[in-house]
Amino acid sequence: MMISLQTLEHSFREMLRIRLFEERVRREFGKGDMPGFVHVYVGAEAIAVGVCSQLEQTDMITSTHRGHGHCLAKGVEIAPMVAELYGREAGLCHGRGGSMHIADFSKGVLGANAIVGGGIGIAVGAALAAQTLKDGRVAVTFFGDGAANQGVLHESMNLASIWKLPVVFVCENNGWAESTPASYSISVSDVAIRAAGYSIPGVVVDATDYSAMHVAAEQAILRARMGNGPSFIEAKFPRQVGHFVGDGEAYRSRDDRKSARQLDVIARTRLELESRGVDVGAIVDELGKLIGGELDSAFAAARDSKWPNIDELESYVYSN
Amino acid sequence: MSIATSSQMVEMTFLKALNDAISFSMRNDSRVIVLGEDIAGGAGQGAPLEGSMGGTFGVTKGLLEEFGNARVRDTPISEAGITAATVGAAMGGLRPILDLMWASFAPNCFDQILNQAAKLRFMSGGQAKLPLVIRMAVGGGLRAAAQHSDTLYPLFTHIPGLKVVVPATPEEARGLLIASINDDNPVIFLEHMALYRTTGLVQLEPIAMELGKLGIMRQGSDLTIACVGQAALLGMDAAELLAKEGIDAQVISLRTLQPIDNEGLVACVKETSRLVVVEEGPPRCSISADIAASINESLFGRLLAPIGRVNSAATPVPFSPPLEDAHLPSVARIVEACHRVMTF
Structure with a gap:
């Protein structure tokens, strides 16, 4: 599948931006002053970018504990994201959420959700709002293969189907639900097969192939936008990194880990761009400097910025 | 409204008071929708069968006819899915009222109540607004046995981020439900089954009662x-x-x-x-x-x-x-x- 060179190059830049962000998060986390734990989006970039680059700012997404990529692809700014990772007042959620709960409603990000499958039904509800208000918005929910076995996914698919809601289900299947392999825990070879049980068109996409991901997302979003109902995309890719930063993956063979790293969407897209005559080295240098500089100042600023005021401990529990 | 009208009292059942509060709110604000299991009844069959049930107890009777099936939605028996959808609908700009039928069914959607509805505003640093009401029937006395008789009052009250409302009279039922629908927070609205048929005097004019006043x-x-x-x-x-x-x-x-x-x-x-x-x-x-x-x-x-x-x-x-x-x-x-x- 071919997409325009312009689109591919733009998306490559977006994916690289996420990769640079996540690699920096990994490094900085190692310094020990970032509270809690983080899950990085390395290797999945094509999914967030393939989908979110074709959404409007007013469209709504729900994300997962591994949500940095979704946020960046949906237009969330780096500095307040980083401040949130450090639990600071300047963070997107004023330090109340952290990595696993980043939200930016101004960009349509209704929140990362640390309950596996927690965001699925919320996106269905957001789509119900869009349908009822007839405002043309669509909703997308990202979830992992672990969520494929959550009951709420099935209830939500059924509901979206009977009400023909403008929602796209995107299953990011990296083969592992923490330490449990999808090959063991999922009764079917492809999660997308299950969509048929709810009369929802389901496709399996190789998420290391950016163009394929982009086209699948385009069709699903269009279907939602036209009022033709939900779609299901299972985006498959091998998990290149541990479940969380610091996960030694003792449960996984060395060979499996090594081969996963060889199937990288950034490397693959780079080759494709080069074969189409693009000077990717120049793009990598340019972005390395640009995003690198932005990350330098975002991390420095976050570390220097204020903690939330403990007098405001009880803020944000209720809306007045 | 004239003062003379507002001071007039009429006799009303608890059930009718709830129905009145919902229809009043739906007329006032097109973002208010109701959804839940059997809330209309006969979904998809068309008149005269459709809407004839109006909920297990008849609280939502007549709403389908007045507001149509985009705003009055019978749902499948999927407590987790419909509660999550209620949360998402609120975040997406509606003011949904979910009928969960019995509080004893709340465990089926406890994640959506505890982790989603109650916490999303806090976790998002005040970005999320969750104007939703979850109505549930509670209580014993109807020989409904253990799985249809819980009250669970402290269970919901324990969770920061939720409001919990327990009317005792038709007047409270109407005033508190209007206030709950107007509220920008998730409200758990608990209706004791023994109250539905009780009657009491209610102000003719629908007036919200302040939440947090005994x-x-x-x-x-x-x-x-x-x-x-x-x-x-x-x-x-x-x-x-x-x-x-x-x-x-x-x-x-x-x-x-x-x-x-x-x-x-x-x-x-x-x-x-x-x-x-x-x-x-x-x-x-x-x-x-x-x-x-x-x-x-x-x-x-x-x-x-x-x-x-x-x-x-x-x-x-x-x-x-x-x-x-x-x-x-x-x-x-x-x-x-x-x-x-x-x-x-």
Whole structure:
């Protein structure tokens, strides 16, 4: 599948931006002053970018504990994201959420959700709002293969189907639900097969192939936008990194880990761009400097910025 | 509205008062929708069958006809899915009212209540607004047995981020439901099944009641009987019996458990110096225990007797009528508790 060179190059830049962000998060986390734990989006970039680059700012997404990529692809700014990772007042959620709960409603990000499958039904509800208000918005929910076995996914698919809601289900299947392999825990070879049980068109996409991901997302979003109902995309890719930063993956063979790293969407897209005559080295240098500089100042600023005021401990529990 | 109209009172059932609150709110604001299992009935069959049920108890009867099936939606039996959709719909700009049928079904969607509805505003640093109401029927006495009779009052009250409302009369039902729909927070609205057919005087003009203010149902100077929801009716009967013995009991409907009107309660108990709390539900970690603790903190030196508590037994709700009757709070047990507090 071919997409325009312009689109591919733009998306490559977006994916690289996420990769640079996540690699920096990994490094900085190692310094020990970032509270809690983080899950990085390395290797999945094509999914967030393939989908979110074709959404409007007013469209709504729900994300997962591994949500940095979704946020960046949906237009969330780096500095307040980083401040949130450090639990600071300047963070997107004023330090109340952290990595696993980043939200930016101004960009349509209704929140990362640390309950596996927690965001699925919320996106269905957001789509119900869009349908009822007839405002043309669509909703997308990202979830992992672990969520494929959550009951709420099935209830939500059924509901979206009977009400023909403008929602796209995107299953990011990296083969592992923490330490449990999808090959063991999922009764079917492809999660997308299950969509048929709810009369929802389901496709399996190789998420290391950016163009394929982009086209699948385009069709699903269009279907939602036209009022033709939900779609299901299972985006498959091998998990290149541990479940969380610091996960030694003792449960996984060395060979499996090594081969996963060889199937990288950034490397693959780079080759494709080069074969189409693009000077990717120049793009990598340019972005390395640009995003690198932005990350330098975002991390420095976050570390220097204020903690939330403990007098405001009880803020944000209720809306007045 | 003229003042003359607003002061007019009409007799109404609890059920009709709820129906009135919902239709009033739906007429006022097109973002208000209702969804839930069997809330219309006969979804998709078309008139005259469709909408004929109007919910298990008939609370939502007539809404489908007036507002159409985009705003009045029968749902599949998928508590997790429909509660999550309610949360998402609120975040997407609607003001949904979900009918969960029975509070005993809430465990099926506890993630959506505890982790999503209650926490999303906080976790997003105040970005999320969740104007939603989850209605549930609660309580025993209908021989519905353990899986259709829970009250779960303290369970919901325990969770920061939720508001919890427990009307006792038709007037409270209407005023508190309108206020709950108007509220920008997730509200758990608990309707005791024994109340649906009860009647009472209601202001003709639909008026919201402030959440977080208790209602004094009967003035009295000897002791205060503070009641959760339907227990207020038992409290009123107990007060009548006590009056015959010359004991003048004040009866309070707490109306909302979160926020709770601690200030109002302290003001009442300051006057009487004696308190009995009546709550249908097991005694441990209960509303009665919570109120006893807070009143002790505020009024320890003024109390003339230990705070009395009347709760259900610490068992699931039994099916067999004599067992269920023994399980539930009763007028006799309230009178007994009041005697203990009066004679301490």
